Amino acid sequence: MNALPAHAAHAAQRHALAAALGDGWLDGAACEPYATDVARYGGVPLGVARPASTADVRALVRVAVAHRIVLVAQGARTGLVGAAVPDRSGTQCVVSFERMRAVRGFDPSNRSITVDAGVRLSDINRVAGEAGLCVPIDLGSDPAAGGLVGANAGGSRLIKYGDVRRHVLGVEVVLADEAGTVIDALAPLRKRNAGFDVAQCFIGANGANGLVTAVSFALAPLERSSCAAFVAFASYDAALAGLLAFERAFGEMLSAFEFMSAAAVGCVAAAFPALRAPFDASAAACYALVETATGMPGLDALLEERTVATLDALASERRVLDAACAPAERFWRIRDALPVAVAQDGVPLSFDVSFPRGALAGFVADAEQWLAAAHPALRCHAFGHFGDGGCHLVVSIPHAEAERYGPLQQVALRGALYDRVVRAGGCFSAEHGVGPVNIAYYRKHVPAAHRQLAGAVQQAIDPLGLVGRVRY
Amino acid sequence: MNALPAHAAHAAQRHALAAALGDGWLDGAACEPYATDVARYGGVPLGVARPASTADVRALVRVAVAHRIVLVAQGARTGLVGAAVPDRSGTQCVVSFERMRAVRGFDPSNRSITVDAGVRLSDINRVAGEAGLCVPIDLGSDPAAGGLVGANAGGSRLIKYGDVRRHVLGVEVVLADEAGTVIDALAPLRKRNAGFDVAQCFIGANGANGLVTAVSFALAPLERSSCAAFVAFASYDAALAGLLAFERAFGEMLSAFEFMSAAAVGCVAAAFPALRAPFDASAAACYALVETATGMPGLDALLEERTVATLDALASERRVLDAACAPAERFWRIRDALPVAVAQDGVPLSFDVSFPRGALAGFVADAEQWLAAAHPALRCHAFGHFGDGGCHLVVSIPHAEAERYGPLQQVALRGALYDRVVRAGGCFSAEHGVGPVNIAYYRKHVPAAHRQLAGAVQQAIDPLGLVGRVRY
Numbered sequence: 044m045n046a047l048p049a050h051a052a053h054a055a056q057r058h059a060l061a062a063a064l065g066d067g068w069l070d071g072a073a074c075e076p077y078a079t080d081v082a083r084y085g086g087v088p089l090g091v092a093r094p095a096s097t098a099d100v101r102a103l104v105r106v107a108v109a110h111r112i113v114l115v116a117q118g119a120r121t122g123l124v125g126a127a128v129p130d131r132s133g134t135q136c137v138v139s140f141e142r143m144r145a146v147r148g149f150d151p152s153n154r155s156i157t158v159d160a161g162v163r164l165s166d167i168n169r170v171a172g173e174a175g176l177c178v179p180i181d182l183g184s185d186p187a188a189g190g191l192v193g194a195n196a197g198g199s200r201l202i203k204y205g206d207v208r209r210h211v212l213g214v215e216v217v218l219a220d221e222a223g224t225v226i227d228a229l230a231p232l233r234k235r236n237a238g239f240d241v242a243q244c245f246i247g248a249n250g251a252n253g254l255v256t257a258v259s260f261a262l263a264p265l266e267r268s269s270c271a272a273f274v275a276f277a278s279y280d281a282a283l284a285g286l287l288a289f290e291r292a293f294g295e296m297l298s299a300f301e302f303m304s305a306a307a308v309g310c311v312a313a314a315f316p317a318l319r320a321p322f323d324a325s326a327a328a329c330y331a332l333v334e335t336a337t338g339m340p341g342l343d344a345l346l347e348e349r350t351v352a353t354l355d356a357l358a359s360e361r362r363v364l365d366a367a368c369a370p371a372e373r374f375w376r377i378r379d380a381l382p383v384a385v386a387q388d389g390v391p392l393s394f395d396v397s398f399p400r401g402a403l404a405g406f407v408a409d410a411e412q413w414l415a416a417a418h419p420a421l422r423c424h425a426f427g428h429f430g431d432g433g434c435h436l437v438v439s440i441p442h443a444e445a446e447r448y449g450p451l452q453q454v455a456l457r458g459a460l461y462d463r464v465v466r467a468g469g470c471f472s473a474e475h476g477v478g479p480v481n482i483a484y485y486r487k488h489v490p491a492a493h494r495q496l497a498g499a500v501q502q503a504i505d506p507l508g509l510v511g512r513v514r515y
Numbered sequence: 516m517n518a519l520p521a522h523a524a525h526a527a528q529r530h531a532l533a534a535a536l537g538d539g540w541l542d543g544a545a546c547e548p549y550a551t552d553v554a555r556y557g558g559v560p561l562g563v564a565r566p567a568s569t570a571d572v573r574a575l576v577r578v579a580v581a582h583r584i585v586l587v588a589q590g591a592r593t594g595l596v597g598a599a600v601p602d603r604s605g606t607q608c609v610v611s612f613e614r615m616r617a618v619r620g621f622d623p624s625n626r627s628i629t630v631d632a633g634v635r636l637s638d639i640n641r642v643a644g645e646a647g648l649c650v651p652i653d654l655g656s657d658p659a660a661g662g663l664v665g666a667n668a669g670g671s672r673l674i675k676y677g678d679v680r681r682h683v684l685g686v687e688v689v690l691a692d693e694a695g696t697v698i699d700a701l702a703p704l705r706k707r708n709a710g711f712d713v714a715q716c717f718i719g720a721n722g723a724n725g726l727v728t729a730v731s732f733a734l735a736p737l738e739r740s741s742c743a744a745f746v747a748f749a750s751y752d753a754a755l756a757g758l759l760a761f762e763r764a765f766g767e768m769l770s771a772f773e774f775m776s777a778a779a780v781g782c783v784a785a786a787f788p789a790l791r792a793p794f795d796a797s798a799a800a801c802y803a804l805v806e807t808a809t810g811m812p813g814l815d816a817l818l819e820e821r822t823v824a825t826l827d828a829l830a831s832e833r834r835v836l837d838a839a840c841a842p843a844e845r846f847w848r849i850r851d852a853l854p855v856a857v858a859q860d861g862v863p864l865s866f867d868v869s870f871p872r873g874a875l876a877g878f879v880a881d882a883e884q885w886l887a888a889a890h891p892a893l894r895c896h897a898f899g900h901f902g903d904g905g906c907h908l909v910v911s912i913p914h915a916e917a918e919r920y921g922p923l924q925q926v927a928l929r930g931a932l933y934d935r936v937v938r939a940g941g942c943f944s945a946e947h948g949v950g951p952v953n954i955a956y957y958r959k960h961v962p963a964a965h966r967q968l969a970g971a972v973q974q975a976i977d978p979l980g981l982v983g984r985v986r987y
Contacts, residue, residue: 152873197706209681224964233903234669234869234945239969243715264766294736294810338766397706401624431705473706492696497711503975
């Protein structure tokens with residue numbers, strides 16, 4: 044009831060942090076850009092620490108431990124679940140890695156690169172690209188290395204390359220203990236089974252457990268040949284048959300199989316007339332961007348020939364209604380416009396869910412039917428990563444219906460849809476991870492035994508509970 | 516000093532275990548086959564529990580917790596570090612998964628399979644192969660699923676496919692707590708970032724933390740086209756240049772780049788005359804089995820044409836001295852005969868180490884020179900996974916020298932060589948993992964901060980210390 048002692052405590056905390064960080068410390072209005080992420084979720088930071096080195100992070104941690112200050116690591120603020128922004132209490136300190144942007148080591152002969160946590164994916168790939176290499180994670184955003192690790196990002200080429208975990212050779216982490224212990228597990232080794240791999244404690248941890256200060260990535264050869272097709276499928280079952288046919292024909296060269304419901308493609312055409320589908324297929328249930336690619340040069344013609352042959356066979360089975368081949372970029376523009384286009388269709392309620400691949404089609408049909416019956420005023424747009432079972436679902440609330448679907452109704456609708464996801468064998472969070480935005484669904488849908496285990500691990504690594512927004 | 520109470524306690528433990536396991540319990544002489552692994556390391560089991568189901572494992576765990584019995588999970592006994600066999604105290608209970616061999620679910624449309632922990636890799640691949648799929652882990656042994664997970668096996672095609680961790684979609688684990696808590700994280704989802712991924716606590720944990728009872732694997736398309744070459748390189752640097760040239764030419768299609776020192780190839784020819792190298796290249800420093808492969812059918816001729824072109828270019832630069840293409844099997848017979856052949860050259864001291872790829876060549880040269888100078892009577896054979904930095908090194912002690920190189924001298928030699936590995940930026944355990952055989956090197960070469968973190972995680976998951984042979 045008496046705010047004064049709390050304020051005094053905060054003043055002491057700010058003073059100690061400012062002393063530790065020097066000109067790396069931001070206070071007051073200068074903190075505003077760091078308070079909110081791209082999803083417009085945010086709070087009120089105690090201040091913003093901007094360490095320039097691992098030594099700075101250690102100094103920061105020692106102060107945080109002494110004063111029991113919660114530290115929230117922040118990269119490029121591209122997260123979608125609020126895991127990198129503070130709460131509204133004004134007690135949590137943002138740790139921005141924007142000043143830690145050094146490439147510590149690039150070893151083309153080892154196909155590896157070691158970077159500070161604040162280096163963005165695009166910067167990694169610019170450096171690696173000069174040697175014909177890349178971190179093959181294909182995202183709609185440009186996160187920093189630390190964010191990639193914390194979210195274990197997936198993206199549109201996961202079917203070929205796997206998630207971030209698959210490409211992380213090691214991490215450097217500062218623990219929130221009195222000593223500011225540094226775990227230097229950065230050695231860029233592809234085979235290292237020398238005891239429990241502690242790096243795994245920080246990959247996909249959503250910013251919990253410790254502060255990731257640097258990352259070593261394995262690099263993949265850049266793609267040198269590719270082919271893309273835009274395909275209209277008669278049904279979701281036909282799309283699944285198409286996916287399997289392409290895998291039989293191309294093996295590991297299938298690099299993307301992105302689906303879009305007919306309604307979603309219609310939204311793109313309405314919002315961006317220049318991005319119409321390359322043909323009219325009114326009977327199509329869904330479309331797919333099917334891409335094949337390889338690091339072997341000179342295979343463009345072969346990939347296209349095989350793509351056409353595979354599509355012809357599917358067309359003769361009435362699974363494919365129409366298709367077009369073109370440089371991949373044209374079709375990716377349609378795919379990449381989808382989130383923006385469907386968001387213009389009304390107030391968007393977005394879901395990022397995943398399924399065994401055979402269950403994805405059934406879920407989309409179930410969701411569309413249920414919404415049509417229970418919420419006929421709403422529109423449903425499904426798209427995403429058919430090849431890896433990832434599904435982005437956007438329920439559009441027409442602006443005229445906004446009043447009927449206020450915050451409480453939205454929460455009810457969201458909960459009901461997640462229940463259907465879980466009943467279909469799916470997961471409520473495919474790529475975005477867990478943060479304050481969706482932690483309630485984590486508590487509801489992840490079994491208690493998993494949560495207790497994750498919590499025990501977190502308690503062991505961060506016993507004071509000072510790192511990140513998520514308590515498992 | 517009084518053995519009687521201990522014996523009585525063991526009797527009570529055996530009785531309780533027998534009651535819990537029924538005919539799944541083995542005692543006395545029947546335990547002998549379970550006491551020792553393929554590396555002939557072993558001890559004396561209290562008994563052998565052979566659960567037939569996860570329910571059996573829970574019952575077993577409850578007894579173990581009540582009586583504080585250490586449980587040592589055992590699959591196919593193919594481990595090389597003693598992590599799956601009991602110590603000599605007679606107090607540790609082996610948990611053999613040989614009766615848990617069910618395929619719980621095989622979903623070709625999801626490219627996934629869920630199996631009991633006791634199912635062997637070859638059995639998984641037999642089932643998956645019928646649908647053109649596989650777990651693409653290529654090993655000299657045939658471990659069970661639980662062992663694959665515990666060791667995070669790598670193998671000869673890691674350069675293309677990655678390690679076991681990359682293919683595990685989920686696990687089922689029984690924790691050693693009073694309830695026998697089951698963590699069921701088997702859902703075969705490729706994208707699941709729904710909080711900290713608890714499965715990672717058991718992958719590469721060398722049998723510690725919990726008892727893995729089932730595993731879900733992602734499956735890869737079988738290779739449909741391939742080409743293999745046997746190549747003589749003028750130097751190790753030339754071999755590295757060759758590796759990079761093949762990666763530029765083939766991208767992700769390079770599936771193996773296995774090197775063999777000239778001395779090691781000589782051993783094979785001496786031991787198995789039918790497995791001579793396909794040509795004579797007396798000036799070669801080393802040889803490599805270079806394999807390219809893809810899931811796309813019909814590319815054999817193209818792969819061979821490009822292989823020949825790549826080798827021609829390397830020959831014109833005097834890096835390649837000679838080379839031959841042939842069906843891969845012929846060359847793999849030479850490669851697979853290496854461990855046996857070099858073992859016949861004397862008493863073998865084997866090392867399983869890894870490096871950044873650019874450092875591997877330097878290390879081999881350093882090790883050979885050091886051994887020639889300090890231990891001229893010994894022979895050194897290097898071979899392994901050049902493409903992923905993995906190096907098997909066998910120091911042969913001629914039988915005539917066996918007396919001079921007794922156990923103490925061997926330990927000194929081993930320690931000195933590991934020191935050189937670590938100084939070269941390498942790791943003392945690439946694939947084999949950590950167990951009682953090499954835990955001393957773990958304690959020496961892994962930084963204290965890593966070990967404390969691994970220990971804290973282990974303490975959090977298995978607070979009674981009842982699972983496995985390794986205390987981190």
